[in-house]
Amino acid sequence: MEKFYPEFSARFAQFLEHIRGRRIAIVGHARPDGDCIGSQVALARVLGTLGHEVLCVNPDLVPRRLQFLVPGMRFARTDEMLADRTDYTAIFVDCADHARAGERLKGRFPVVTGNIDHHLSSAGFAEWNFVDVHSAATAEVLAGMFFDNGLTVDAQTAQGLYTGILTDTGQFRFTSTTRRTFLLAAELMARGAKPTEAGFELYERETTGKLQLLERFLASLRMECGGRVCVGTLPNGIFEATGSTAEDTEGLVDYARCIDGVDVGVLIEERPDGAMKASLRAKNPAFRLDRVAAQFGGGGHACAAGLNYKGGAAGFREKLVAAIAAQIAAVDTPEEKK
Amino acid sequence: MEKFYPEFSARFAQFLEHIRGRRIAIVGHARPDGDCIGSQVALARVLGTLGHEVLCVNPDLVPRRLQFLVPGMRFARTDEMLADRTDYTAIFVDCADHARAGERLKGRFPVVTGNIDHHLSSAGFAEWNFVDVHSAATAEVLAGMFFDNGLTVDAQTAQGLYTGILTDTGQFRFTSTTRRTFLLAAELMARGAKPTEAGFELYERETTGKLQLLERFLASLRMECGGRVCVGTLPNGIFEATGSTAEDTEGLVDYARCIDGVDVGVLIEERPDGAMKASLRAKNPAFRLDRVAAQFGGGGHACAAGLNYKGGAAGFREKLVAAIAAQIAAVDTPEEKK
Incomplete structure (x- = not known):
């Protein structure tokens, strides 16, 4: 099968090898959006299937509208993370730079092992950077690398990735939407992503x-x-x-x-x-x-x-x-x- | 390659053989939406590549927001169609029943040769019916049958089909959205569909x-x-x-x-x-x-x-x-x- 990310996938496999067995903190940005939370959930679940102990970290709460993505997942905020002196390997997702997670989390994780992102201004601040500015979403990069490497994508993982793509493309409308975006959406549906549920939670529960x-x-x-x-x-x-x-x-x-x-x-x-x-x-x-x-x-x-x-x-x-x-x-x- | 509509595609090829060389009227419904106009444009253009003289017919005008789909296409309204006594073979698209195009157009075309649709209540009123209630859009049925038969889908055709799918799925949100929907969207992008243009014309020209x-x-x-x-x-x-x-x-x-x-x-x-x-x-x-x-x-x-x-x-x-x-x-x- 055609690879979604031929330029990243082999290196992503090496990265997974590099972090094997480590306790992982997946760090997102302030005011997390669908791509941030969806990517965190998905990466946490995939790393979970590989035997990692994983924690998601954000300076702000998971927004009400995105709560449907996180059942069973561990999310910590900055204070809790600063109080926890356990050693974590940090992977930042959807953060264009080290400080997007806030100065305090930057201080808590001065060394960033992995960085997965799609922002134009992304600074490549980690030891292993997977940044593709032509991708519509961080979730798109992750989905492609997961499928390319045959990793386990269950329904909750698929829904996280789908939601990341959906929100960061403005419902498949922004110029960043490509043929690959739709092929990944198709594959995510095959793995259990539910567009109707995502649409209801995101767009039909206004206050x-x-x-x-x-x-x-x-x-x-x-x-x-x-x-x-x-x-x-x-x-x-x-x-x-x-x-x-x-x-x-x-x-x-x-x-x-x-x-x-x-x-x-x-x-x-x-x-x-x-x-x-x-x-x-x-x-x-x-x-x-x-x-x-x-x-x-x-x-x-x-x-x-x-x-x-x-x-x-x-x-x-x-x-x-x-x-x-x-x-x-x-x-x-x-x-x-x- | 996997067929999109294995149950329809061979019969659709026979249908094209059946109507070969005829002058065609592609009839849509009153108050036409994106799926109606997009399907009409796409079918008209594909039949054009097969040598047909083709006219699109609607009881109402093409709405302002859908004008981007129709450059160079011939659209007639009911009065004009009733005045034109030329012999046409009628294909109805996106019409759940014969009268959806209005009683006057029903009278003008008492015999319907082809009917392509996805409505639950579709009555199968034509000689050749291609009705799939599990499809998200008439444009989805058409796109699948076109690709399955290796027909020529140019950029304007692809954009019509894409727009039909986009609007009838509420931007890929309704329960009718399936893996096939996304695979077809990917293929349509490969043929020149432009999601950003469609999104702009449909949703970004507010007053x-x-x-x-x-x-x-x-x-x-x-x-x-x-x-x-x-x-x-x-x-x-x-x-x-x-x-x-x-x-x-x-x-x-x-x-x-x-x-x-x-x-x-x-x-x-x-x-x-x-x-x-x-x-x-x-x-x-x-x-x-x-x-x-x-x-x-x-x-x-x-x-x-x-x-x-x-x-x-x-x-x-x-x-x-x-x-x-x-x-x-x-x-x-x-x-x-x-």
Whole structure:
């Protein structure tokens, strides 16, 4: 059979050989999404079948909507991990850099043995890096390497990987979706992935608080750059006011992006500590939003980037819009066109 | 290679032999959706490669959002078709029965040579029927039979088939989605289908008016029946106030339905003529919303029904909620449970 990841699979087998018998911590990032949790669950279960003792670690809780992926799995948070002085071999998943899991977990795991990711800005900070920027999801890389090596993918593992692919492709819609993505989805269904269950859990269990947050976000939308950038703002205190949580912001920025004529959608969230969090989404990867985010200490993908700016609220929105406008102008200039 | 439709493919080759050299009309249904238009375009193009003169026929216009599928294709409406007395061999696609294309087109084509469909209620009204109720879309049946027979699937054909599958699976989410669905999507991508373009045209060309309408609809949401029914209301004049159109109400009711714990979502629209239009959506077909709608002169499916009530606004909402509550109570009663 054709290999899904011919460039990685043999090396992944060597990696598994290298870590054989060790106790493993699978570390994900702050505010974990479907690809992060799905990849953690899947890798933990596959390593479990190989005899490893495995623990998943995140700075934040597994979001309510992703709880369906984790029955029977051990998830620890930062405090618990710092109190646990056992020796773990660390594998980071879906983390573009070492600090994506938070500075405290970075300190707890100064040496990272494995790193599996698909982010453009991924720094290759581990001893063994499996980073493919052409993959739609970390779960896609994992699924391909698991199948290529004939590893045991049970129904819960398959559902984790499927959910990672589903969420990170925006339901098979982003440009990162390839023929391989669909072939892996087919194979994951054959192993027990349930698209209907994933769709129900992810998209049909909204809270009224989330819908009130959406209502407020829609009311805040403003056009910039002649209608090519649409910015929505969530002021400090809005979660309390609407009965929502920070995790309910997921997906809001897509309402700004999906307006006809808009190239870049932006969500700005004022944090209680005065920091400004921004999510940037483009329809076209030419806009390289990862570069825009990098100007504010952030990162991500060409079409989906984020940042957490601690320089204060004053003038932030204007600076961010100016940086996006400059990026759009660069793409519009014929010399820069792709 | 494994066949996608082993039960159909040889017979489909015989069918193509049977119609060889004939002038073909490919007939779709009223209010055509992505599966209807995508299937028509794809079948027309494949028959074109076999030397047929082909015309697509629908009672209604190709919707704005599906225009990206039809460049260079001939689409006729009912009047034009009735005026054209040329002899056509009729193939119906995505039509559960002969009259789905309207009584006038049924009269124009009293004999149907081919029928390709996936609806549960499909009546097998043609000389050659290719109806698979386990398929997610008519486009899935067509794609499988095309690949099984080695027919020419170019990029525009692939995009039509992909779009049919995408829309009729609710973005690969409905229970009809199978391993075969994903394998066909992979093969269609290899032939030039573009998921990002389809997603863009279908889901990323919102108007600001539509988002304002959504904002107002969300603000109007109220719970009934202890949180099991969620009702949103669009008052008369809201389209003018938000810069939206009646067509923009599509999908709004799903926001009411998709709340955790809600069984039935409702949208009530006050029409300028004083009529009350309502859309009802359930998560579970047990609630038989078609029966609720019928009490107000409406109809539809178990999970998706609608009505247009001319008895005046006074007390309408209360009567409708009471009817839904009675239906829920009937389902809750063990004797009535399925």
